[in-house]
Amino acid sequence: MGIGQRRPVARSVGIAALALAVTAGTIGTAGAAVAAPNRDGDSAAKRPGANRLEGVWRTDGYGSIVEIHGTAFTTYDVTRISCTPGWFSGAQVGTPGRGGVVRYGASGKAYATASVTPRGRDRAVYKEDGAASARNLTRLPGGLPAQCRQPAPQDPLVAFDRFWATFEENYPFFAAKGVDWRANGARARADITPQTTPDQLEGILAGLLRPLADAHVGLGRKQADGRYHGVVAEWRSGTREPDEHEQEQAARAVAAQLVAPERPFGLGRLGVGELPGGIGYLRVSGFDDYVEDGPYQEHAAELDKALDLLLAHPDRLNGLVIDLRLNGGGSDELGLRIASRLTDRPFLAYRKVARNDPADPTRFTAPQPSVVRPAAGATRYTGPVALLTAGSTVSAGETFTQAMAERRPAPVRVGENTQGVFSDLMFKPVSADFVAVLPNEKFLTRDGGTFDGPGIPPDVRTPVFTPEELDQGRDSALTEARRILSAGPPTTDRRTPGPPTADRRPPAAGRWPLTVSR
Structure with a gap:
């Protein structure tokens, strides 16, 4: 998910602990956000001088x-x-740019957060700032379907059916999770009556989600102040989100090994320090929220400040530790931005696909590659790197870890498996009270596998912020990373192994015909 936009939740986990900002349309008032909807289909786009993007489009997937x-x-x-x-x-926001590209911003914001670029008369590309890929758009003949203009029914059974169908048609991991969504849905639906209260419906919906044990799956409930509160999110078994006290203890354990106090950037989300032996240290607690409120470009500029200090004298660095252990996710592009300062040659980070057939969970959009290119006009470092990872390394923290595995020389990963959730999040309102949160994408390795579920394994496994370590002020992972970097480069090239459960089938590209019928 790009940053500086609607950001109800960072592209991360911890949904149950976060409030979701109100920018959603209200179910039951379809079309209310559109001023004078286009009732004559796509004819407006054919008029001379009209906006080339005027009309109705469907996304490929999503x-x-x-x-x-x-x-x-x-x-x-x-x-x-x-x-x-x-x-x-x-x-x-502003006037169309070169090639007809139009920039759009969220309601109430003065800056743009996404763009739509025409590709002929009937195709276009939608791109969110900070995202690692774009979404293809195809013009929908006939304009907005009549069903989209009608108020949506609000009774509990209809809300349940929308919720269930949203996951049934978009979620890609039922088979990998061993979950029979249809059977579970049928049992849950039998418990709903016209008298089912919102509290009861919440319990039923949350009960459907928990068996997925997917930290990128959640349920948001609207509060009296108009904001959404996350009521369910399940971490992978054996992992959890460290609380504030544990994070403070972890910071003290890291600080004990630095030669000077860490210098914070990005509202404390970034930290630059130095370890003994001329080893640099970069803490990345997230790939978002580097400024209070601003477009992606301002977040990127704040990241550049931290990197400029870290890499001010790359020839003096004997190694670099990048600490991702408490990384809550955010913008994939910011991760690629760091990678671009750590290479002198282009390399493939990953290929991204999205589920795009509601009836077939094996069909995905055509893969979109993300390539890391050396940053121009900035200092770069190409020496040895150690990445510190844990179960609390999630989402964009994981896509960065996956991308860096293709760097040469490849970093050594120290610590624990990452959380195992990579996709951007989709936020789908299903009633006036509830919004569904779910993934629909895969980030593919070079050979077509994914690390969704088990996460990316470390090369060297160590304890990470265990109660025993924190009580004694120890940080075994950081100590081990320092030892490895001080010992010199590895004698063999290191490539990320695929877990035994990785899905190694190449995705089938396809496009489904849109139908909106009862």
């Missing part, structure tokens, strides 16, 4: 329809049984 009318940008969430207002609406 279960969405996009309507562009004048300066308004509105999304709708589509399943085979429903069409309801989506999470995001916004407006054009």
Whole structure:
């Protein structure tokens, strides 16, 4: 997920502990966010001088329809049984750029956070700032389907069906998780009546999600102040999110090994320090929230400040430790931005695909490669690197770890498996009270595998912020990373092994015909 935009939750875990910001459309008032909707289909796009993007589009994957009318940008969430207002609406910022690209910003924001670029009359590309890939759009003949303009029914059974269908048609990991979503859904649905209360419905929906044990799956419930509170998120078995006290203890254990106090950047989300023996230290607690409120470019500029200090004299560095153990995710692009300062040659980071057939969970969009290219006009470091990882390394922290595995020389990973959640998050309102949070993507390795589920394993396994270590002020992972870097480069090249459970089947590209019928 890009940053500096609607950001209800960072592209990360910890959903149950976070409030979701209100920028969603309200289920039950379909079309309310659109000023004077285009009722004549795509004919406006054919008029001389009209906006080339004017009209209605469907996404390749992601279960969405996009309507562009004048300066308004509105999304709708589509399943085979429903069409309801989506999470995001916004407006054009500035005038169209080269090639007809139009920038859009979230409602109430003065800056742009995404772009739509036409590719001929009937195709376009939507790109969120900070995301590692784009979404292909195809013009939808006939304009906005009539069902999308009607108020959505609000009774508990209809809300349940929308929730269930949203996961059934988008979630890619039921087989890998060993979950029979259809059987579980049928049992849960039998417990719902017209008298089912929101509290009871919450319990039923949360009960469906818990067996997935997926930290990128969640349920948000709307509060009296209009914000959403996450009510369920399950970490991989054996892992958990360290609490504030444990994070403070961890910071003291790290500080004990630095030769001078860490210098913070990005509102404390980044830290630059030095370890004995001329080894640099970079803490990355997340790939977002580096500024209070601003576009992606401001977050990137703050990251550059930290990297400029860290790499001010790359020839003097005898090694570099990048600490991702408490990384809550964020923008994949910011991770690639760091990688671009650590190479002198391009390399493939990963290939990204999204599920795009509601009836077939094995069909995905065509892979989109992300390539790391050496940063131009900036100092770069190409020596040995150690990455510190843990179960609390999640999402964008993991895509960065996966990307860096293709760097040469490859970093050594020290610590524990990462959490095992890589996809961007989708936020799908399913009723006036609830929003579903779920992934629909895979980040593929060079040979077509993924680390979704088990996470990326370390090369050297050590304790990470265990109660015993924290009580004694020890940090075995950092100590081991220092030892490895001080010993010199490895004698053999290091490549990331795929876990035995990795899905190594190449994704099938495909496109599903949009239907919005009852």
